[in-house]
Amino acid sequence: MFMQGGAAGDAAVATMAVLNLVEPWASSIAGNGFATVYDKPNGQVKALKFGGAAPLALDPKSDPTAFDWGVKAATTPGAFDGWIELLRQHGRLSLANVFAPAIDLARNGHPIDPSIARIIEYMQGRLQMHPTTAEVFLPGGRVPAPRQMLTNENLAKTFESLVAEEQKVLAGGGDRDTALLAAREYFYNGPIADELDRFFRSVGGWLRKADLAAYKAEWADPVKTTYRGYEVYSTPPTSRGGLEVCMQANLVERFDVSGLKPGSAQLLHLQAEAIKHAKADIYAYAADPKYTEVPVSAMLSKAYAKDRSAMIDPSLALPFPNVTDFRRYDPSAPAPPASAKRTPDDEARFSDTTSLTVVDEEGNTIVVTTTLGGGFGAGVVAGNTGFLLNNGMRLGSTSPYENNVNFVAPGQIPILNNSPVVVMNNARLWAAFGTPGGETIGQSEFQVLMSLVDYGLGIQEAIEAPRFAVKADPNFYLPGAKCRLQLESRFSQQCLSGLRAMGHTADYVGPYAIGSIQGVRSYDNGAVMAGADPRRMAMAAGW
Numbered sequence: 001m002f003m004q005g006g007a008a009g010d011a012a013v014a015t016m017a018v019l020n021l022v023e024p025w026a027s028s029i030a031g032n033g034f035a036t037v038y039d040k041p042n043g044q045v046k047a048l049k050f051g052g053a054a055p056l057a058l059d060p061k062s063d064p065t066a067f068d069w070g071v072k073a074a075t076t077p078g079a080f081d082g083w084i085e086l087l088r089q090h091g092r093l094s095l096a097n098v099f100a101p102a103i104d105l106a107r108n109g110h111p112i113d114p115s116i117a118r119i120i121e122y123m124q125g126r127l128q129m130h131p132t133t134a135e136v137f138l139p140g141g142r143v144p145a146p147r148q149m150l151t152n153e154n155l156a157k158t159f160e161s162l163v164a165e166e167q168k169v170l171a172g173g174g175d176r177d178t179a180l181l182a183a184r185e186y187f188y189n190g191p192i193a194d195e196l197d198r199f200f201r202s203v204g205g206w207l208r209k210a211d212l213a214a215y216k217a218e219w220a221d222p223v224k225t226t227y228r229g230y231e232v233y234s235t236p237p238t239s240r241g242g243l244e245v246c247m248q249a250n251l252v253e254r255f256d257v258s259g260l261k262p263g264s265a266q267l268l269h270l271q272a273e274a275i276k277h278a279k280a281d282i283y284a285y286a287a288d289p290k291y292t293e294v295p296v297s298a299m300l301s302k303a304y305a306k307d308r309s310a311m312i313d314p315s316l317a318l319p320f321p322n323v324t325d326f327r328r329y330d331p332s333a334p335a336p337p338a339s340a341k342r343t344p345d346d347e348a349r350f351s352d353t354t355s356l357t358v359v360d361e362e363g364n365t366i367v368v369t370t371t372l373g374g375g376f377g378a379g380v381v382a383g384n385t386g387f388l389l390n391n392g393m394r395l396g397s398t399s400p401y402e403n404n405v406n407f408v409a410p411g412q413i414p415i416l417n418n419s420p421v422v423v424m425n426n427a428r429l430w431a432a433f434g435t436p437g438g439e440t441i442g443q444s445e446f447q448v449l450m451s452l453v454d455y456g457l458g459i460q461e462a463i464e465a466p467r468f469a470v471k472a473d474p475n476f477y478l479p480g481a482k483c484r485l486q487l488e489s490r491f492s493q494q495c496l497s498g499l500r501a502m503g504h505t506a507d508y509v510g511p512y513a514i515g516s517i518q519g520v521r522s523y524d525n526g527a528v529m530a531g532a533d534p535r536r537m538a539m540a541a542g543w
Helices: 008-022 079-090 095-108 114-122 131-137 153-171 176-188 191-203 209-213 241-253 265-285 302-309 438-453 459-464 493-501
Strands: 032-039 044-049 218-220 223-227 230-234 351-359 365-374 421-425 428-434 468-473 482-488 506-509 518-522 528-531
Touching (some): 008 079, 008 095, 008 153, 008 351, 032 079, 032 428, 044 079, 044 230, 095 176, 153 176, 153 191, 176 191, 176 209, 191 209, 241 265, 241 438, 265 302, 351 438, 351 528, 428 438, 438 468, 459 528
Antiparallel strands (some): 032 044, 230 421, 421 428, 428 518, 518 528
């Protein structure tokens, strides 16, 4: 896209479109996501929210397993409207240019990566439940072999139909913006919305044309904090991850870590305790702000961080903390929620997401983290569209507890953890990065932020450094949850033993197992260095 004269928005959308083919378990035009954007000409950092809402026809009393997989798990597609907004405000090229690589791969095929073939094999039993899905991902009724050419003719036709709407307007003398909006209208109010409505009515799902017609991606102010003098920006609710990154940074900022070595038990302990204290409050308060009041300002305040960090013992792991009453910091904040009343019926399914970072020749920067929810989303290719629907209502993105603010509700947007990050210093871009990883997203970004700021690592070094994650049993919604640490096995045995000695339940996972950060680090001399994570398929490239 850059070689064709495109800008950051063109490159980001073209990449997301191609990911529909080459990383189909985590990416879709009908997925969800967030972008954090540095608009250099205006000196502004802004957030784009494109998470879809639960269908208006939803029955919240349904068996929660219905929200995980199948026709009742599908939520409103948010991604395409997000793509259109990125192209309108931060692109130069036509939709025809931007979609051309994806259309080519969809029609003529691409050699499926061995890792994707393994995922399809793992998910085979579920993928074959819906004929429209099996037709795409189990061609001939079989799991595709690694490097087998995989096609998706219906998806090619869908992308072409959107391009045709754009080109029709351009041929009639319309401008680029009007043409892009015509493609959006075709998707959300035209034949594609009609096909989704027809399909989900025929199979007993809840999604309707009215859900698509009511949808709009939303530009918003990002959440923001300062960390040791650097300005850190990330995504607001309906993401919990942006709050998590900023709140964790605020909590650990109260401690002098200059004498703590990277990879030491003492450093990981402080980070883990900050994660626990932030999550206890985030899971109690974060939800769709159109349906509930989220005390964002109080949660990001340094006064709260001072009091909350004082609860952290530098040498002893504490139980999962109680929820804060934010009325202490903001009299208008909502009262603390009631405690959860029941144990969930099931744990959240693994979640699958992807993230990319783009910097164009002008310095405009887009970090996008986009998702289908769980692997292959709802598992349903909608009718003849060729694309998968996301399962945004799955356990984890929604709470299993009816008294929680994030319990599933018609029209409410479930909470994602996606939280692309932009870091500024002296009014200049300093770093930008994002990651997939479900529950670990904000945790991974927090650790990379500290590696960059506190230890001066380069972007590739910070990405490759070993990471850990805090897990909760049964989940972070539940007061009193039992927390355990998962350490990538590149951490030393001394670190593991030290954490256990401080009272943590801690064990090793694989050496490169947590997250997949893609990012950039920008320097005062104008150099921009990119980094890519070896934990998944990823690369860094420049032109």
